[in-house]
Amino acid sequence: MREEATLRIPVTVDKSHIIALGERLYGESIELVRELVNNAYDADASGVNVQINKDNIVVEDNGNGMTLEGLKEYFNIGSPQKRILKKSPRFAREMIGQFGIGKFSSLSACQRFEVWTKKDNFAATVTFDKHEWEKNKDVWHLPLKIHTPSPKQKNGTRVTLTGLTKNFKVSDVKAHLMETVPLKAPNFSVYVNGEKLSSQYIAGKKIPFLEGTEFGTVYGEIILVTSGSSPQEKAGIQCKVKGVTIKRDFFGLENLGSPAKKIYGFVNANFLPITSDRTGFIIDSPQYQAFEAVMQQVAKRVREQLRILADERGNRKINRRLKEAMKRIEKALLHNPDLCPFGLAAQGEKIEEGEEKLEITKEEKGGPPPEEWKEPKERGRERPKFEEFARKRPKIRSLTSTGVIRQLKAKEMGITCLVDHFGEDGPESYIEGSVVYINRDHPVYKEAAKTRLSFVMHLARL
Structure with missing residues (x-):
């Protein structure tokens, strides 16, 4: 059987896909500004100035700048340089860029972008114009102008977007x-139209965490807003890779309803693989x-802390209502002296017409106390006062750290009330000795x- 010849066919890319790639790389055009700022971070810039104007956008940094070879690498689509280097040369920063395609995202909002750069004795400008690029399908070059750098000029890069097709609000x-x-990285500042940006401080209950996996460390901090107005930023946990937020997530905590609106914070895991956009x-x-x-596991801790915070807020309400319930019980006993503890009786004092002041008093007011009220004596001496506090108290079984305990005492008699979590399927209440569990x-x-x-x-009924 005769073998068939093996042919080879070339793999080609149409020039129009460069523009399509830039226009459709991100779901929102505003991402292009973020991409340019992060490129400056990778270039060891300590300061980045973003200027948003009606007709153009300028992003300028004081980073390392680029040589001619650096410019060629910059326009190399899919360049693996940052994945190979991993860390920046000056500040040893973890490289944010991975795919070498982000610079073309500028095409999603403009007709033309210009890259000016200077590194030591080299300075040049490269221009990418959509119309010029589409004119000749066989030409894959961009115009490059080499300048004589001024001694006063510092190293850095400036990207200018003109012919804007989208409107950008500075806010x-x-x-x-x-x-x-x-923004929290050392030696790194970002300015937008002259105003320095800073991460927002959020006050609340902080839950820090640091966990290890076989791929690397997961660390972060969850903040539960406990009082005051909610922060301006969106609720949720910012999932970061190399300090950059990729997305927000609640990890199932969104099912909590309104308490989820109080959950903020971040988690960083540099080993996570991300999508190209x-x-x-x-x-x-x-x-x-x-x-x-x-x-x-972190979400479980958050749920427990939310329960504790909710209990602490609810406990203030429970304490007020328990106090009111016990006053009602006291008032009911005053109206029903036959139910009062031995030695106590109800006495009403007229204040004004139609109103009575009720109080619990000793039954034989003004006379000697009954024999039953006298403190017992031991071995011919009176019991020391400190022994009054050595009486056996009821054992209280609180299931959580947020149980509410109140006591109602009447001479030698009294009850202790404990309001705590016993589960939805648990009893409405039960009694052990002189302790009422609710x-x-x-x-x-x-x-x-x-x-x-x-x-x-x-509460009074129970």
Whole structure:
């Protein structure tokens, strides 16, 4: 059998795909500003100035700048240089860029972008114009102008976007950069129209965490806003790679409803693989699965802290209602002296017409106390006062650290009330000795707690 000849065919890329790639790389055009600022970070810039104008956008940095070879590498689509270097030469920063295609995102919002750069004795300008690029399909070159650098000029790069096709609000650019660039990194500042950006401080309960995986470290901090107005930024946990926010996530905590609106913070995991548009993760990768397992454990801690914070707020309400309920019980005993503890009776004192002042008093006021009221004597001497406090107190079994305990005492008699979590399927209440346990998880309790009067009467009944 005669063998068939093996042919070879070339793999080509149409020039128009360069423009299509830039225009469709990101879902929002505002991402291009973030991409340019992050490029400056990778270039060891200590300062980046972003100027948003009606007709153009200028992003200028004081980074390392580029030589001629550096410019060629800059326009090399898919260049692996940053993945090979991994860290910047001056500040040893973890390189943010990975794919070598972000610079073309400028085409999503402009007709033309110009890159000026200077490194030591070299300075040049490269221009990419959509119309010129599309004129000749066989020409794959860009115009390059080499300048004589001025001794006063410092190293750095400036990217200018002209012929804007999208409108950019300065406030939107600021908010986006505050979330998506590493503003907390040392020796790095970003200015937008002359105003320095800084990450927003959020006050609240902080939950720091640091966990290890086989791929690397997962660390961060969750903040639960406890009081005051909510921060300006969106709720959620910022998932960062190398200090840059890729997306926000709640890791199942969004099912909590309104408490989820109080959850802020960040988590950083440099080993996570990200999508080419830098807006998501490769979720079926083993790295992401390990990351997800860690964050589910963190989410459990967050749920427990939210429960404690909710209990602390609810406990203030419970204490007020328990106090009111006990006053009602006291008042009821005054109206029903036959139910009062021995030695106590109700006495009414007229204040004004139609009103009585009620108090619990000793039954034989003004005379010697009954024999039963006298303190017992031991071996011919009176018991020392400190022994009064050595009486055996009831054992109270509190299931959580946020249980509410109140005592109602009448001479030698008294009860202790404990409001705590015993589960929705647990009893409404039960008694052990002189301790009354009230279940705050019970459906009847939750329904009664909605209004003041029903809550007070419910507690008094129990």
